[in-house]
Amino acid sequence: MLIFALSRLLRAFITIALVVSFAFVALRLSGDPALEILSSDATPDAIAAFRSAWGLDDSIGVQFLRYAQAVFAGELGHSMRDGRDVLTVVAERIPVTLAITLPALMINIVIGIPAGVVAALNRNTPLDRILMAGAVAGFTVPSYVLGFGLVLIFSVWLGWLPSGGSQSWINAVLPVFTLGVGGAAILARYTRSAVLEVLTQSYVRTASAKGVPWRHVVERHVLPNAAIPTVTIIGLMVGHLVAGAVIVESIFSWPGIGRLLVGSVVSRDLAVVQGILLLVALTMVIANMAVDLLYGMLDPRTLSRRHK
Amino acid sequence: MALVEIENLTVTFGGAPAVRNVNLAVGEGEAIGVIGESGCGKSVTWLAALGLLPGHVAIDGQVRLAGEDIRGAPPKVLDRIRGRRIAMIFQDPASALNPTKKVGRQVTEVLKLHRGMGGDAAWAEAKRLFDQVGIPDPAERLKAYPHQLSGGQNQRVMIAMALAGQPDVLVADEPTTALDVTIQAQILDLLKVIRRDTGMALVLISHDLGVVAEVCSRAYVMYAGTVVEEGTVASLFSAPSHPYTRGLLAALPSLGGPVQRLRSIPGSVPHPNEVGSGCPFAPRCDEGISFCQRASPPLRQLSVEFRHAVACLRRHSIAIGDMVEVAA
Ligand SMILES: Nc1ncnc2c1ncn2[C@@H]1O[C@H](COP(=O)(O)OP(=O)(O)OP(=O)(O)O)[C@@H](O)[C@H]1O
Numbered sequence: 317m318l319i320f321a322l323s324r325l326l327r328a329f330i331t332i333a334l335v336v337s338f339a340f341v342a343l344r345l346s347g348d349p350a351l352e353i354l355s356s357d358a359t360p361d362a363i364a365a366f367r368s369a370w371g372l373d374d375s376i377g378v379q380f381l382r383y384a385q386a387v388f389a390g391e392l393g394h395s396m397r398d399g400r401d402v403l404t405v406v407a408e409r410i411p412v413t414l415a416i417t418l419p420a421l422m423i424n425i426v427i428g429i430p431a432g433v434v435a436a437l438n439r440n441t442p443l444d445r446i447l448m449a450g451a452v453a454g455f456t457v458p459s460y461v462l463g464f465g466l467v468l469i470f471s472v473w474l475g476w477l478p479s480g481g482s483q484s485w486i487n488a489v490l491p492v493f494t495l496g497v498g499g500a501a502i503l504a505r506y507t508r509s510a511v512l513e514v515l516t517q518s519y520v521r522t523a524s525a526k527g528v529p530w531r532h533v534v535e536r537h538v539l540p541n542a543a544i545p546t547v548t549i550i551g552l553m554v555g556h557l558v559a560g561a562v563i564v565e566s567i568f569s570w571p572g573i574g575r576l577l578v579g580s581v582v583s584r585d586l587a588v589v590q591g592i593l594l595l596v597a598l599t600m601v602i603a604n605m606a607v608d609l610l611y612g613m614l615d616p617r618t619l620s621r622r623h624k
Numbered sequence: 625m626a627l628v629e630i631e632n633l634t635v636t637f638g639g640a641p642a643v644r645n646v647n648l649a650v651g652e653g654e655a656i657g658v659i660g661e662s663g664c665g666k667s668v669t670w671l672a673a674l675g676l677l678p679g680h681v682a683i684d685g686q687v688r689l690a691g692e693d694i695r696g697a698p699p700k701v702l703d704r705i706r707g708r709r710i711a712m713i714f715q716d717p718a719s720a721l722n723p724t725k726k727v728g729r730q731v732t733e734v735l736k737l738h739r740g741m742g743g744d745a746a747w748a749e750a751k752r753l754f755d756q757v758g759i760p761d762p763a764e765r766l767k768a769y770p771h772q773l774s775g776g777q778n779q780r781v782m783i784a785m786a787l788a789g790q791p792d793v794l795v796a797d798e799p800t801t802a803l804d805v806t807i808q809a810q811i812l813d814l815l816k817v818i819r820r821d822t823g824m825a826l827v828l829i830s831h832d833l834g835v836v837a838e839v840c841s842r843a844y845v846m847y848a849g850t851v852v853e854e855g856t857v858a859s860l861f862s863a864p865s866h867p868y869t870r871g872l873l874a875a876l877p878s879l880g881g882p883v884q885r886l887r888s889i890p891g892s893v894p895h896p897n898e899v900g901s902g903c904p905f906a907p908r909c910d911e912g913i914s915f916c917q918r919a920s921p922p923l924r925q926l927s928v929e930f931r932h933a934v935a936c937l938r939r940h941s942i943a944i945g946d947m948v949e950v951a952a
């Protein structure tokens with residue numbers, strides 16, 4: 317068990333290290349921050365001064381080692397735009413992004429799972445077909461199309477909801493919905509097939525043969541087993557939400573991590589971009605670990621499989 | 625009156641019927657066998673009788689429990705019958721048990737449902753049942769998950785679960801097929817002991833005549849969804865009358881000989897859609913006459929005393945009148 321935990325930690329560490337190094341190299345190769353951040357009429361002297369101040373003159377290897385060293389010391393650097401500490405810049409956006417991603421995750425779960433379960437239990441009925449048609453629509457329509465469509469309907473035509481901004485919770489309604497729909501659709505599909513798979517299992521027939529009423533067969537035998545694969549999908553949903561947040565925050569000018577990322581990439585604010593990517597990688601790794609933990613709790617076979 | 629009577633049961637999965645006009649009866653405390661190769665409709669017959677097939681499957685005929693027709697009864701009624709009056713256990717015990725529930729809880733679930741037992745009383749009774757079915761160290765095993773037990777132990781758990789409802793009859797669908805030979809013998813012995821101790825009736829589904837002969841007093845031989853021969857085990861063994869039954873007997877390993885599958889009858893069971901209007905066994909039969917291809921023979925009594933009947937034109941003393949009736 318200890319060895320298992322350690323190997324998982326090592327894997328998590330390697331994942332994060334790979335993401336960060338890849339981002340580092342890609343960013344350095346893709347453009348010169350000095351030219352982006354300084355105004356276009358900056359003198360060559362000013363540009364050279366900027367470069368040496370941010371250590372951009374050194375070779376990429378030296379820059380990387382310096383960065384890695386700093387990260388291990390808990391030091392993520394400073395924004396090239398305004399010189400503020402990256403940790404502060406990123407941290408102040410976290411709650412803003414959570415304010416739309418957590419409700420969106422709730423929508424994923426409270427819409428996606430029941431829809432999938434109901435569809436599976438009513439397989440091949442009109443209800444199933446309607447739910448699954450909805451799910452197909454939900455994940456084939458890209459979030460920017462959905463977002464603009466919703467703005468058109470609810471902000472421009474009906475005038476019920478604001479099309480952007482972050483003054484109050486009402487501003488969050490459209491972003492949360494836009495962000496939540498795709499994931500709910502995916503989760504509904506996976507939940508449906510997980511439930512259908514369990515329904516074919518012999519132990520479900522055993523439960524009925526024991527005289528367990530169908531409702532309890534579903535609650536006690538079908539759903540707990542269908543939850544096992546579904547949990548994995550919820551883990552993947554986290555990645556989906558992070559990626560979605562970048563787009564949705566841009567559409568609705570929601571001042572979260574996603575918009576910070578877009579802004580920082582455009583202006584080649586390297587330290588901030590790296591800080592965000594580190595945070596994202598960390599989030600994914602933690603989500604994966606949470607899934608593993610939950611998986612172990614739901615499926616008693618996990619532990620003995622690990623021992624083998 | 626028999627405890628369970630199945631009358632003219634026909635089951636159709638869309639397409640041709642997989643079970644056709646099956647008649648079966650189980651007396652109080654009686655042990656009957658249902659024999660036949662894979663795909664003959666043995667499981668489907670009993671799953672249909674207990675309402676365990678999916679809703680879209682068409683089921684015709686009657687299934688009577690103590691005289692009362694339960695076929696197509698509402699779920700509420702069936703839930704009081706399944707597990708309590710008629711229990712059923714299945715072929716592969718490892719997949720027939722819920723992998724995410726402790727086996728003890730799967731047993732107490734029945735105790736709560738059918739005997740209103742809960743908490744410590746249920747746990748104690750489950751422990752007693754584990755003891756009864758020969759699971760060593762029952763207190764510990766109750767807390768195990770199915771994957772932590774062997775196949776034989778899981779089948780014992782299934783049997784304990786079936787006994788928990790104190791049913792009048794246990795339908796055991798190939799309870800030993802998935803187990804290795806020594807464990808098979810132990811499970812069969814267990815079933816015999818339980819029958820002796822509880823007086824419960826038993827329906828033993830098997831493709832092994834030898835297994836049925838060891839445990840049952842009467843048996844039904846099924847082929848391609850129909851009963852082709854029935855009778856006391858003694859008369860089936862001493863005077864097998866259907867060529868299929870004789871084929872099955874010939875395939876039995878001699879005592880102490882190597883164990884082999886029923887492979888000595890050339891060919892295989894036809895799919896329901898391939899069964900024509902003639903005798904379903906005709907294509908594999910080496911005693912057939914041309915008439916066998918044209919009409920499907922009904923079951924005819926050979927001996928009242930041994931309740932022996934056979935569905936074979938060659939065995940019927942075919943009077944002219946019969947010929948007309950059969951052809952019609
Ligand atoms: N769910 C189903 N859908 C369609 N056809 C089915 C279904 N279940 C069984 N059948 C068909 O019904 C026929 C009888 O099957 P059944 O399972 O009763 O055979 P069996 O005698 O129990 O064989 P085995 O020894 O393999 O268990 C087979 O031809 C099978 O293809």
Ligand SMILES: [Mg+2]
Pocket residue numbers: 666667668797798
């Ligand atoms: Mg079967």
